[in-house]
Amino acid sequence: MKLPRLPLAFVRLLIQSVFLALGQIWARKGRSVLTTIGIVIGVASVTAVIAALTGLRANVLADFESIGANKIFVIPDWPDHGPRQHAPWKEIMLWPEQFDGLLEHCPSVQHFSRIDHSGTTARRGEDSLDVQLIGIEPPWHEIENRFVTAGRPFTLIEHSAARAVCLITAQVRDKLRLDRDCIGQRIILRNRSFRIVGIIEPAAALGIFGGGQRSQEVFIPFRTSYKMSGGPIYGIAASRSPELSEEAQAELRFFLRRQRRLQPGEPDTFRAEAIQKYIQAFMGMAIMITLIAGGIVGISLLVGGVGIMNIMLVSVSERTREIGLRKAVGARPSAILLQFLVEAVVLCLIGGLIGVLIGQGLTSAMAAIPQAKLHRAYIPMWAIGLSFGFSALVGIVFGMFPAIKAARLDPIEALRHE
């Protein structure tokens, strides 16, 4: 089957086929719309899922933005190979003195704080509250960008002498029914009485990590905390700028490897990771969700495609005489093939269009629900392009068999057909 010789003739035939297909579909509106339902559902669901993920992604990026793009976590971790793969925890855990002299050796690191983070119950008289107990050093305020709003931060003496003082969030104060001005009052943490020296501002509300639990925090000097718990500890650092994050990570790694006396070639027994790592992890997850949704959509497109194939076969047999006549007046088999293929593709594209419109409706509905926190959800252009691309592909794949059947019809037989 050769295509017509002139490209212009081919283009004319293609345009003609599109008009013919639109006419044909319009003449059988109800049937055509029902036929495309599979495609409509497929495209509507995929665009809605992509829109939701886009909204979620925007939220996550905004969250990480508020956490700080130049923040680096230093956490103990077993290497995934080498002799220390199954080393005891004592060899892997970080010790406070391993961080001594860090700022002098890591010029790209602006701030560093050891953190001793655990959960406990805070008590005051009859009231008790499950809280996050966090041992911090002075630079923590700069790294986390959270400052004292009432009272004062810990003094250097309190830090170095490991005094029993604490900073609490307003939420802890209210839940423990402390006075509004509670500076100087005492709460019990791990059977020890702590004096409240200040109120610390709550963490920026995070869309996805549940801000509520996080803001039930009590901060004490790192040394105080470490003396009570003995770890485990980790460190957080801030690079001088987000651009210097990679360098800061490399410096931290080099410094800690030396401090922990790791031999060259031996894998790290810790991780120094910027917040970007977690963004990447989320993106990976988003891609997984997209793929799973894509699989589901693939199935519905398959079902839709079979519907298209069915209706095209019906169309070919209903129009056998017409095909015979067209062939008799000089339509090449390729022209008939093109006509039916174009009709299948146009049908699928109409389904795709309806699907995108419904998907937009679903997206707007999602964005309007305040609890869903998807107000940033929208259908990106590439998703619309992808939807139409897939619709067209379904049309080509499932329209091919009926179209070939039409193209191969014998004109004499076809004209005799009733």
Next chain:
Amino acid sequence: MMIRLENVTKVYRVGVERIHALNGISLEVAENEYLAVMGPSGSGKSTLMNILGCLDRPTSGTYQLDGKLLTRMGAGGLASIRNQRIGFVFQSFELLPRLNALKNVELPLIYSGLGWYSRRRRARAVLERVGLTGRMKHRPNQLSGGEKQRVAIARALIVNPRILLADEPTGNLDSRTSEEILALFDQLHRQGQTIIMVTHEEHVAGHSKRIVQMKDGRIWSDLPRHEGPPGSADSAGGEGGSP
């Protein structure tokens, strides 16, 4: 010679049986001839028409049109021949019901790769030629039988075909309308059109200038029709010709 068939046979397989629809037909048709092919049903006249119209290929033998050997052509090549050199007129008109007269007439030109404007212009001209000036925007169900056949003839003429092939063109028409259509054929013939028509009606064949009688897949007689009033033409002879 414009058309030259040499020893053409056509064998169909129906199950295990082989049906010899054409048994060695040799036929020559010159430019501007007006030929009627007659014969009882099953005599092979439809098969002959299909082969002449390039809708079918002979099992053996050769078919030359304007000196061009068509026997070995592929489906695409035959489609172009049909598109550019042959005009079909069918007994049941075969108009597409959803298209108006103009669009029905344009149909062959779509497959010639012609643009919209020249298609429309030629379709108008040819519809005027068959006397349907006022009916161009009508759909087939708004046209009478005679008008439908005029549209079909216009569709056949739009490509300026070398041969106009008509298969029982008046078979679905009343006698008065039949005469009008036959008068149109006569007029086209006078204008130089080569016409080959299949019919089993004497008075229809009476309009032609040459009558080929077929029987059992062979040409039984091939005689020029003597001039005279239509209907009183020679009753197709049994003697002579080429059995």
